[in-house]
Amino acid sequence: MKLNDLEKAMRAGELGTAAKAAIEHQIKVGEFFNAADFVPVTQAHIMADTESLGEAGVKWLESLARDQGKVRVPTITDPRGTDFAKVNVLKHAGWIVDLERRAVEAFKKLGVLMTDTCINYQTIQAPARGESVAFGDTGVVIYANSVCGARSNYEGGPSAVAAGLTGRVPRYGFHLDEHRKPTVRFAVSFRPQSLNQWGALGGLVGRLAGNYWAVPHIDGIDEAPGSDALKHFGAAMASFGSIAMYHMAGVTPEAAPCELAVSHRIGAAEVKALEAQYAVEREIDVVVFSAPQLSLYELRALAALCEGRRFVRPLLAVTSPQIKPDADRMGLTGTIEQAGGHVLAGMCFYQSYAREIAEANGWKRLATNSAKLVNILGGYGYVPLLASMERCVEAAEKGRL
Amino acid sequence: MIFTARHAIGKCVRGEALVANDGFSARYDLDRIKGVFSRPTHKLAGQSYVGRILVLDTAKGGVASSWMLHEMATRGVVPLALVLNSVNPILAQGAAFGDLTLLAGFDADITARVPNGATVEIDPAARTLRVL
Numbered sequence: 001m002k003l004n005d006l007e008k009a010m011r012a013g014e015l016g017t018a019a020k021a022a023i024e025h026q027i028k029v030g031e032f033f034n035a036a037d038f039v040p041v042t043q044a045h046i047m048a049d050t051e052s053l054g055e056a057g058v059k060w061l062e063s064l065a066r067d068q069g070k071v072r073v074p075t076i077t078d079p080r081g082t083d084f085a086k087v088n089v090l091k092h093a094g095w096i097v098d099l100e101r102r103a104v105e106a107f108k109k110l111g112v113l114m115t116d117t118c119i120n121y122q123t124i125q126a127p128a129r130g131e132s133v134a135f136g137d138t139g140v141v142i143y144a145n146s147v148c149g150a151r152s153n154y155e156g157g158p159s160a161v162a163a164g165l166t167g168r169v170p171r172y173g174f175h176l177d178e179h180r181k182p183t184v185r186f187a188v189s190f191r192p193q194s195l196n197q198w199g200a201l202g203g204l205v206g207r208l209a210g211n212y213w214a215v216p217h218i219d220g221i222d223e224a225p226g227s228d229a230l231k232h233f234g235a236a237m238a239s240f241g242s243i244a245m246y247h248m249a250g251v252t253p254e255a256a257p258c259e260l261a262v263s264h265r266i267g268a269a270e271v272k273a274l275e276a277q278y279a280v281e282r283e284i285d286v287v288v289f290s291a292p293q294l295s296l297y298e299l300r301a302l303a304a305l306c307e308g309r310r311f312v313r314p315l316l317a318v319t320s321p322q323i324k325p326d327a328d329r330m331g332l333t334g335t336i337e338q339a340g341g342h343v344l345a346g347m348c349f350y351q352s353y354a355r356e357i358a359e360a361n362g363w364k365r366l367a368t369n370s371a372k373l374v375n376i377l378g379g380y381g382y383v384p385l386l387a388s389m390e391r392c393v394e395a396a397e398k399g400r401l
Numbered sequence: 402m403i404f405t406a407r408h409a410i411g412k413c414v415r416g417e418a419l420v421a422n423d424g425f426s427a428r429y430d431l432d433r434i435k436g437v438f439s440r441p442t443h444k445l446a447g448q449s450y451v452g453r454i455l456v457l458d459t460a461k462g463g464v465a466s467s468w469m470l471h472e473m474a475t476r477g478v479v480p481l482a483l484v485l486n487s488v489n490p491i492l493a494q495g496a497a498f499g500d501l502t503l504l505a506g507f508d509a510d511i512t513a514r515v516p517n518g519a520t521v522e523i524d525p526a527a528r529t530l531r532v533l
Contacts, residue, residue, distance in 0.1 A: 028497040029493055032410050032493045033408065033493065047465065048468070137463075156465075156466065156468065156491045156498075157467055158471070159490070210487075211459040211489070239463065240461075242460055242489050244489075350428075351465075355432075378429075378441055379428070379439045380439075
């Protein structure tokens with residue numbers, strides 16, 4: 001890779017051992033993908049729950065902090081592995097909380113802003129068209145590329161940390177114009193009516209599109225879906241297919257008339273078929289709204305559904321630390337918790353030791369309106385069930401879908 | 402048989418291939434404590450991945466694998482190498498961070514060309530996989 005003077009100085013250790021380790025890691029990745037050089041980024045976003053890091057990853061962060069590493073651009077965090085205020089609800093063991101605290105301390109020493117959110121495009125700062133960023137959550141990346149017109153690859157935790165420390169990323173993938181053009185065309189004849197249906201549709205597109213380098217062009221969505229719908233749509237597409245960008249006319253800034261032939265047609269029957277794969281049980285143990293974290297508007301809708309109910313099963317609603325104080329102040333949290341639910345902040349269910357939570361609480365059959373969540377949780381031993389927010393709330397009240 | 406990849410990283414390894422035409426994500430697909438594929442719908446469900454060369458179709462899922470490959474390596478509950486038809490940045494970043502051998506990008510479907518259980522040798526410098 002071609003390095004400028006600053007990058008050469010980093011590599012030589014003139015800006016400290018943390019920056020040296022960071023850029024050497026990035027050069028390895030860049031050379032793997034034949035990157036010609038680096039591109040400066042305006043911000044970085046780090047996925048770093050400690051179930052993923054383990055003790056080894058936390059020690060690595062602590063070593064960077066000991067080496068007096070400091071981020072060079074605004075660098076923020078994806079959800080943590082717990083909500084420190086709700087440890088007893090989750091029944092997280094002490095070692096989990098201790099490991100999380102160590103990670104938080106190391107991040108703070110590096111100058112990282114502990115935003116703990118996977119919806120930073122709704123709560124912190126959405127990137128602008130053409131802005132190069134280093135985002136570390138698949139749902140965030142696909143939203144940034146497809147809705148904002150910004151430019152990011154999937155930057156996994158170590159690489160996002162490195163991007164924060166160096167202020168740049170290797171120039172490959174979605175930083176290059178040639179990878180941002182549609183590669184596969186979908187004709188959609190179904191208009192989702194709920195967030196779970198938007199997620200199911202996104203999941204289908206992701207499953208069919210193939211792999212990270214596929215860029216679906218989606219025809220048939222005539223009205224702007226709105227931010228929460230696109231959040232679930234993109235997050236599910238990224239989860240089911242590892243997709244980082246799609247084109248949708250009227251939504252994607254770079255969308256243009258598509259010259260590709262239609263490869264896949266998706267209608268109501270295909271969406272129902274996917275939903276049916278996650279409707280294998282009626283009895284439920286827990287209801288979870290998470291993945292991605294809920295916006296203020298989703299919490300508003302959920303609170304309206306909780307009004308006057310009394311739950312017989314746990315209901316967890318997970319949001320960001322930026323939204324939680326507003327939800328508290330506006331009475332949404334109180335309404336949900338009066339019904340027996342819990343509003344948690346700064347975590348995401350699947351990133352919070354999902355296997356340990358299941359064992360500690362006896363949870364197996366989990367109802368949610370998140371297509372992303374049902375796609376993930378099978379591997380953690382859950383029987384995940386996909387339904388609308390309305391049906392999930394009813395299930396918390398009745399114990400069954 | 403020798404197959405050449407477009408992308409490679411890591412050190413030379415030799416071992417038993419575990420092959421399936423399915424995806425790979427450390428978070429979605431693995432029980433990383435027991436060292437087995439745990440996603441019920443995965444074609445390798447229930448099988449141990451520890452010390453084996455995984456030959457799979459493509460990277461799936463989220464970003465956690467970049468941390469998890471490193472964490473798994475420190476406990477010795479890790480594949481010997483990953484071989485994929487196509488790769489996303491996460492597995493490349495995870496391989497770079499976790500010092501894991503990774504080969505990706507073939508002209509043919511590599512999962513159809515490498516017999517399950519075969520002994521294979523990977524040379525990242527030459528970007529080759531050889532079936533012994």
